[in-house]
Amino acid sequence: MPDGRVEAFAHIARSAPHRAGDKAPDLEPVQDFLRRFGYLPEDGYTPGMLDAETSTALAAYQARNAVPVTGDFDESTAQAMTTARCGLPDLDDGVAFSTRCNWNGRGLTYAFDTGSTDIAGSAEFQAIRQALRTWTAATQIVFTEVGTNQNPDIRIGWRPANDPDHSMVGGVLAHADFPPDCGIITNNLPKPVHFDDSEHTWSIGAAAGAFDVETVSLHELGHILGLQHTSVNGAVMFPSVSSNFTLRVLQPDDRSGAESLYPRPPKVTSWGANRLDIFGLGTDRAMYHKAWTGNAWAPSPLDWERLGGVFT
Ligand SMILES: [Zn+2]
Ligand SMILES: [Zn+2]
Structure with missing residues (x-):
């Protein structure tokens, strides 16, 4: 407004x-x-x-x-x-991405309550669905939309600045919470994603004096998945953001954080009779391989053979 x-x-x-x-x-x-x-x-x-x-x-x-x-x-x-910023604290004094904890499953439900008075129709919800798809691509977590009365894991909406569960008065744009094992706002479901509708103007896309819904929701949903604030300026999980600006794509630092919380499952094939060959992407972004050769794991039960390369 x-x-x-x-x-x-x-x-x-x-x-x-x-x-x-x-x-x-x-x-x-x-x-x-x-x-x-x-x-x-x-x-x-x-x-x-x-x-x-x-x-x-x-x-x-x-x-x-x-x-x-x-x-x-x-x-x-x-x-x-x-500069306007997220309402959650910058909890960790490490560098680059930092994580708090993850959800145990790979399927979460969400519900929308009140939209923004700044946006006609329900375009703000469409923008948030797009941000959810962006995180699904990085984490393989599937988000399913349900009604507010269907016990959603996440409840998303616009609130007054003096939001009862976490005040956004001042320069705070929005807040969320971390997964159930490491929340700082509530220990119960649904987890909040709340936007301040009384002190800021919301927009779809860059607009003078307004904040892009998809940009801010991509950041807040990162907290929902367990990511904390990063020190990497330009990453989605950086705590502050400008008006008249969009950042709708996860940056390498954000993706590294997401993959450390939700590792990609290894791929499996067979290079010969009675054997399994398993491939996985390392945290150094190189490809790794190990095999069951019929009677033993190679190179060993715990080790992986580094095939190299850099995958992004
Ligand atoms: Zn934040
Ligand atoms: Zn709230």
Whole structure:
């Protein structure tokens, strides 16, 4: 809804640059942001001061968000922090993709509830179905649409910013949750995929001041599958996104994360009588082979023969 559109994290936009040791009240919204997204603990730092803990948190934020690492609250950090983003925290301080846990089965159900008031008809649901197909291609997980009264695994819809299960007030566009064994929003089904319909404008495709539904839903569905935020700028699982922009294709970092959670089953054939030859793609993207030769596994029960190559 254009009337209610907010500047992302407007309090931070008004904070002046600060260096380690500075004391200033306008550091508090910066510290609130760092706490909200998993960089600062609930306590153990001095509010309104760029103390050692805050500086460490700023450095971690910068490293994960493609900002030069200074440990100060500087111009480029303020710019990154005032970009609209996902509501889930950046939980892991590793590099590149990181994963949390997977679903046990390869079939999930989903249901739509309320659509966006910004989009006519049900084009937003069509965009989400397309994002689901993109993840199916990478994970072999089959998503089946059901009614909201049919106990869906995932429930998808647009909400007010003050969403009861996870506030999206401020610059947060949307949120989801992780699979049942590692959720941070709820331990129950259905798992949420919620979009903020009061503070942001939604679009199908790139449009000035609006966010592409397929782009944002592709990211949120990655969380549903167990992927956390990545530090690779340009990947779907990067935590922030621009308006007037589309990213509807999984990047190599996203695909690596998906395949680590949902490995492709090996292919099997037979090169001769009484033998089985099994092929699998390694995490190094090379092809591997092993065989049952009639009385033993070759090269050994646990080892694979590396055939090489690079498959993408
Ligand atoms: Zn996210
Ligand atoms: Zn929610």
